[in-house]
Amino acid sequence: MPLTVEGTTAPGFERVAEVFGAGGDAPAQCCAYLDGKPVVDLWRGQPEDAIQVVFSATKGATAACANLLVQRGRLDLDAPVTDYWPEYGRRGKESTLVRWVLTHRAGVLAPEPGLTFDDVTDWATVTEALAAAEPAWQPGTAYGYHAQSFGWLVGELVRRVDGRGLGRFFAEEIAAPARADFWIGLPESEEHRLAEVVTEAPDVPEGMGDVDMSAFIGPYLMTAFTLNGAIPDDAVKAAADRRYRAAGIGASGGVSDARGLARMYAWLLDEFTPETIADILRPETQGPDRVLSTPAFPVEQRFGRGFVVHPHHDPTVDATTFGHEGVGGTTAFADPARRLAFGYTTTQVVPGPPGIDERVKPIIGAVYDALD
Template structure:
């Protein structure tokens, strides 16, 4: 039985609804997901599908899409002059200098060049939920490559590292700054620390469905760089696929992976970053967007073993499969399948969430056709106006 598609699209965006419906029609009956988009600060797509109880207000764990919210805070503080990209990390955080890390700059850290993807012995669940605890452990850790010599995805720790710099510079946690300057003013359904009052809206992540890939035996890679980066070598290894289902993760909102959001919240964040929304000026000036969207690390990623491209804290979204997006688009995907970004050249802000973890991890494949439909509709309606 084909699922019903709920929600609305603006004139000219009917093809986005058709593409979403076409995708949902091929999925299992328990598919649950949301799609939202803004153009120049105006909501143009608000769609969802799923079993009874699914709405556009449902909240999901968005894994590494959290990093986009975290690094919007860093961008704001750089724009304010509170942080300086080419200052050494030790200017803000002196203890970071141990084990040969003293020359690393904030710019290099944001570009995943620190070589500090984890610790030798791993983290407990309670530590992973607490960015200050992670930062304290990492300050004493010897990096896994010479800082600045290579880059690799700091999957579970980048938000704790940059968050500690925010705390040292402002006296407040990154999560508190985000709440005050970003989430609350726009009433965004994108939380770094989900209040208990919002818990009834949370839909736990469903683990991935079995596949030939998951059933094939693989050599033990827990102590590889990848295993260390994803905390697989800890006494109690992290199960990434269901990490948001842990209340301690949702409650503390670690800035690498702990965000809880709807597609509305994801898209709304990026709309606020680059566009006028409800008579509020964009959070980021064009020069700041350009700085943070500029390519800083491109090539072989030491952790994923694939080609990757990063700006400052954000993924270079146009470098993935979205070759049609404007240069300098900023965003971040999440392991469960979420995707969110802003394309400053077209004014498009996009957010997608889904409940079941999407193999092999990262932005779910359906984003390719959904993003392309949203982008084409944006171009066509802009040209027609």
């Protein structure tokens, strides 16, 4: 049974509420800003102020921190990482560029096996282990989704340059001025607002239960997504652990809502210069993703300065966007040409490959229909 939709839409955006309401019975939120002003602010099945783990949409927030430092002249994209983090220059990583870290070309997917979930809560333990790690491929020669290590690699560059940890830098330099409820390291005082995420198992076609699924799991996949066994392979199980939400995991542990995601990207559209946005929108990856691809299921992603470029939300919409999705439905992006910022969250996680969730595509389409 469809849940009751609450919230507001600006004149001309009423159909977005209709499409959002027809999108299923899972608790969800949807928010859009146009030229810095809210035009869609909707929720269903949960309190207005509910927040949740947004998984890899956190990478967009982490990338935003690094890009601010680049724009301010404090971090050079084409400098070696060792200019800022000397200890990183070991085991074939000596010439790794900052730009490669942001675009998943560093090859450092995880430390050596042996870290525990408790170790993950200590920033220095993880960054020291990553600095000592051997890359999975020669840095700069290929790319593969740094599912967990991205947060520590980029976050440590932020810390080395600025002195503040990733979570504090983000809170003070982005979340506060953007008026975004978004944390990389959730304070205990906000835990009462947390909405639990649950997994909706996908339907398995008849006969598929006997298929060998190993052909769909790449050789680096579990290494990248579990930090070599330190983090549970079940994202929902990890999100249910207070340690995960509090640790400041810059790749997947952020907590926000649709409003916070949209407000962040609306603020970035004003804060980023045209030159910064133009470089972000220039994809720096092509071909198969070494982590996500297998011979049976090739995956290509386009990254620019840490953001996913041109998210595939609707092939009928002519839009050049930057943002980042999160596992199971979370969607967030900015469209600089239209001055649009969009955020969507849902507590019902549907496992699947990267890309904007099928449940949110019609909603995005309705937003663009209103613009056009």
